[in-house]
Amino acid sequence: MCNLRQSNDTRPVVYLDETWVNQNHSRGQIWQNAQNTEGLKVPTGKGGRLLICHAGSSKFGFVNGSKLVLRCKSSATHPDYHTQMNATIFKKWFIDMLNNLEEPCVIVMDNASYHSVYSVNYPKSNAIKSSVQQWLRENGVDFSPLETLSELRERVKSLIPKEKKYELDEIALQMGHEVVRLPPYHCQYNPIELIWAQVKGEVAKNNTTFKFDDVEKLLNDALDSVTVDNWKKCTDHCHNLQEEDFIKEGLRDEILTPIILTINPDDSSDSDSDSEEF
Secondary structure, X not given: OHHHHHOOOOOOEEEEEEEEEEOOOOOOOXXXXXXXXXXXXXXXXXXXXXEEEEEEEOOOEEOOOOOEEEEEOOOOOOOOHHHOOOHHHHHHHHHHHHHOOOOOOEEXXXXXXXXXXXXXXXXXXOOOXXXXXXXXXXXXXXXXXXXXXXXXXXXXXXXOOOOOOEHHHHHHHHOOOEEEEOOOOOHHHOOHHHHHHHHHHHHHHHOOOOOHHHHHHHHXXXXXXXXXXHHHHHHHHHHHHHHHHHHHHHHHHHHOOOXXXXXXXXXXXXXXXXXXXX
16 A cells, blocks of 8 residues: 555545444443433343445545445344355445446455455365365366375365455456455554444444434434545544554564574584484
8 A cells, every 4th residue: 555655546545344333332431320210221232233334435435325234133143243244245245336436446455254255266175075076177177086185185276376366356356446455453554444433433422212223323324424524534544554564664674684593503523423313
């Protein structure tokens, strides 16, 4: 991203992500009287869950027509919103979002599993022998029926390119856009995380009924109230973080010098004795 800015790349940068809002989402501190008989009472538990997927840029704010809000049910076995999203839903949303872009853009996203489906569906490491054989036949790879499963897996490994090719990246490229992936565990580089905080704060402030329909309306109102200026401020903040870390990385490379350690001292007697032992 720093290199793109330094080369004066004028394409809008679109950041995307997913998050959620629970039905009983509220502020951390709520006024109540000493007897706990007056004031806002928050129901126990989290209630239902709303999953949000959206994308935006400092140039035009949220991408028009690309807001996705899904109703989910929270549960103890599936507490994370990632379990409510899958590659099929995300792929459809992603293509629709790209169709709503009016010019070539740089698309920034993380490496969630449903973002990172390979362009070629290679057999999984736990695939049975017949499945691997079928995949090799479909891809025109010759093999002997006598080859073991381990040997067949080695054939598959030799066909996997060193540079990972993702289906969504290639779809974006065909539509005139470029995908840039966030480093793992570096969500601070994504300004939409700050936008989510703003949206959730609005929902928490105004959630008084804790009814699913009301919370969904509050969520949509909060999303629709996000301005281009909000996006610009959040994006500038994250770009500053990117630039600071980029500079630190360069300074680290300059400061660190190679250190040569001699593991075995150049002693002929030691070398001779070692060679005799082995």
